[in-house]
Each structure stands twice: as structure tokens, then as C-alpha cells.
Amino acid sequence: MKGGAATPPAAEHEHSHDHGHSHDHGHSHDHADEAPVEVPAEVQVRVSTTPNPLAFKLQANRSLPGRRVLSFDTAWDARGNDLAEAIFAVDGVAGIYLHTDFVTVTTTEAAEWAAMEEAVVGAVLSHLES
Secondary structure (H helix, E strand, O other): OOOOOOOOOOOOOOOOOOOOOOOOOOOOOOOOOOOOOOOOOOOOEEEEEOOOOOEEEEEEOOOOOOOOOEEEOOOOOOOOOHHHHHHHOOOOEEEEEEOOOOEEEEEOOOOOHHHHHHHHHHHHHHHHHO
16 A cells, blocks of 8 residues: 555445444443443432512422421521522622422512522532532
8 A cells, every 4th residue: 555545345344434434343231131220310409480470490300308398588597408508698689498309599679680690509509419
């Protein structure tokens, strides 16, 4: 093949390049005999608005620990609840409603949700990842 590149004959080239080819390169990827391994999903939090323009619902892909529904109107009320304390540490939080499936955070009228959303979501993520 002197003097330039030549396309190898089909017999020398093991797979085509039609993007529908296999990449097994001579070994099997059939793991049917193996038990599935459960990998915990990355914790994600979705934020949505509510009918109350000062309240925002945060729903994670994991349940919150505990089976009680709790409501906190002040940081003082939240003492002893790690998640509620962390959320109340964010300036502008006026109230928290904790459910096993979601958290609703109510802001003060002066607060701007856009300025505090990252910190509130971060508090929920930290709590769920710990």
C-alpha cells in the first residue's frame, strides 16, 4: 500500500461503519445470569410554583425521612429539625411545610425567590444526601 492510503478489503475489516454496528469486539455483554445491581439515583429536586405567589413547592426524587407532616412558622419553631433549621437559615424564609413527599417554603413579601432558590434547594439536597 505504498503511495497512499487504501481501503482494506472487506475480509480484513471486521465491522462496518454504518453506525448500527456492534462494539463487542469479540466478547459478550450478556449478563443475564447476574443479579441486577441497584445504584441509588442522584438526588434531584424539582421546584414548582403554587397558587400562593409567596410559596414554592420542592419535590425530590426521594422521600423525606420521617412519616409526620410538620409545619413551622418561625425559625424558633423549627429548632431540633435539621432540615427546617437549614431552610430557615436562608434569608427570606417565612414558613416551611414538610411532608414526606415534598417541602413547601413560604417567603417573606420582601424576599425574591430567584435570589434564595439555590440555597433552599441546596439545604434540601444536603439533607437528603446525608
